[in-house]
Amino acid sequence: MDKSTNVLIVDDYKTMLRIIRNLLKQLEFDNVEEATDGQEALAKLRAGNFGLVISDWNMQPMTGLDLLKEVRADARLKHMPFIMITAESKTENVVAAKQAGVSNYIVKPFNAETLREKIEKVLAHA
Amino acid sequence: MPDGAAGDDRIEAAVRAVLGSLSGAMTATEAALLAELEALGREVARAKSEIAALRVEDINDSHIPAATDELDAVVEHTAEATNQILDCCEKLEALQAQLSGEAAEVVGTAVTRIYEACSFQDITGQRIGKVVAALKAIEARVAVATAGFARPDAPPVPAPEGEAASQTEGQRLANGPQLPPAAASQADIDRLLASFD
Numbered sequence: 001m002d003k004s005t006n007v008l009i010v011d012d013y014k015t016m017l018r019i020i021r022n023l024l025k026q027l028e029f030d031n032v033e034e035a036t037d038g039q040e041a042l043a044k045l046r047a048g049n050f051g052l053v054i055s056d057w058n059m060q061p062m063t064g065l066d067l068l069k070e071v072r073a074d075a076r077l078k079h080m081p082f083i084m085i086t087a088e089s090k091t092e093n094v095v096a097a098k099q100a101g102v103s104n105y106i107v108k109p110f111n112a113e114t115l116r117e118k119i120e121k122v123l124a125h126a
Numbered sequence: 127m128p129d130g131a132a133g134d135d136r137i138e139a140a141v142r143a144v145l146g147s148l149s150g151a152m153t154a155t156e157a158a159l160l161a162e163l164e165a166l167g168r169e170v171a172r173a174k175s176e177i178a179a180l181r182v183e184d185i186n187d188s189h190i191p192a193a194t195d196e197l198d199a200v201v202e203h204t205a206e207a208t209n210q211i212l213d214c215c216e217k218l219e220a221l222q223a224q225l226s227g228e229a230a231e232v233v234g235t236a237v238t239r240i241y242e243a244c245s246f247q248d249i250t251g252q253r254i255g256k257v258v259a260a261l262k263a264i265e266a267r268v269a270v271a272t273a274g275f276a277r278p279d280a281p282p283v284p285a286p287e288g289e290a291a292s293q294t295e296g297q298r299l300a301n302g303p304q305l306p307p308a309a310a311s312q313a314d315i316d317r318l319l320a321s322f323d
Contacts, residue, residue, distance in 0.1 A: 015208045016248045019241050022216070026238060038296075058252065063296030087252055087303035088233055089310040094318050105319060107312050108303070109245045112238045114312055 003028045005051035010034075010041040010067065011085075012059040020085070027119070038062025042070050045077055045078045052123065057086035057093070065093075065100060072101040080086060081122040085110065096099050177272055191266040194258045200250045208247040248316050252302040 006027055009020045017034045025031050033048070035041035037059040040083055045053065053071065057064035071077045084097050085106040094105055103122040106114055144160065152160070219248045222233045305310065310318075 011248075012203075013248045013251060014204055016213065016245065018212055021242055022212070022219075023241055024240070026234070032208055057296065058300040058302060060297075063294065064301055065299065066294050067296075068298075087207030087249055088299065089304055089315065090299075090301070090302065091310070091318060093299050094310075094315055096295060098319060098322050103164070103316050107310065109249060110312065111240065111242050 001080065001123050002051070002099075003125065004032070005029065006031045006049055006053060007052045008033050008035060008041060008048070010035050010036070010055035010059070012056065013056055016056065016080065023115055024060065026112065027116055036063060038067035038070070040112065041067055043078070043089060045071065046074070050080065051126065052119065053080055053082045054085055055089045056118075057084055057097075065097060068070075068097065068100045068102055079126070081126045083122060084117055085115075103106045186265055186269055190261050193261055197254045197258055201254055204247050204250060208244050211240060211244055249303050256302045 003012055007024060009016050009017055009024070009032060011020070011034075014036070017036070020030050021034070033044060033050075038055075039062045041053070041055065042062070044050075053067075055064040055067055062070075064086060068082055068084070071080055071082060081103045082101070083104045083106060084102050085108065086093075088110040089107045095106055103125070104118040106118055147253050218233055218237050222237070225233060
């Protein structure tokens with residue numbers, strides 16, 4: 001797993017961003033940036049050089065699913081590993097995310113081992 | 127519509143007038159029926175009076191906003207407490223660097239467990255958001271249901287908000303956490319994802 005990967009974490013709860021950032025730090029990912037909704041994330045992704053997105057779903061005005069669709073529709077970003085990390089656990093949500101091209105899906109509340117396992121998996125296929 | 131005691135009086139007077147005009151020719155059954163109608167009229171007038179006295183504008187102006195403010199405060203306080211816990215964890219992590227062996231491992235594991243547990247704040251925040259949305263929906267429906275009985279000086283009731291026509295799929299499917307018996311586990315989701323492969 002390439003620990004130098006630039007990671008963008010997206011969540012409208014500041015404390016959640018802090019928790020994910022700290023868990024990533026424990027996994028030795030130090031190049032981490034944050035965004036608080038899909039629009040801000042998309043702007044950062046288009047301007048930056050990221051290798052992984054970890055995004056919440058339930059945000060306004062642009063949700064995580066809408067961000068995912070924008071990423072997959074962008075010629076430069078379309079192969080970006082994208083992990084959805086969300087409390088939305090209904091089958092229809094998971095199916096919609098998969099159909100939109102999500103790389104993996106973590107349901108909240110989650111543990112550090114699940115986060116490590118999913119990151120390792122998506123980066124291996126990147 | 128009759129309003130309160132004045133309404134009762136008018137109904138009673140009307141029924142008595144009908145009874146008085148018919149008394150000579152009425153059968154016992156007709157008299158009983160008219161008495162029932164009189165009682166029913168009184169009940170309707172009393173119910174309307176009580177509904178009008180509910181002061182639906184108090185629900186809209188005071189009760190629901192107060193409840194949502196309290197819930198917002200709960201979210202704010204739990205966020206504050208969570209951030210204080212995270213401050214402490216970050217200090218422990220800094221201390222961990224000065225430890226070695228089992229002590230370092232125990233501190234590291236404990237801090238990780240605390241980080242995991244702190245995600246409760248996100249989940250509770252989303253659940254409270256769902257409660258606030260439910261309160262607002264109740265507010266709108268109560269206002270509409272009681273509008274016909276409102277006092278003449280009551281302010282007009284706004285129409286309930288409909289579904290936004292331009293919702294994206296992401297917004298339409300954003301429903302927040304499910305209750306534990308219905309919520310899928312990570313293992314369930316992993317199985318579902320694997321079924322696409």
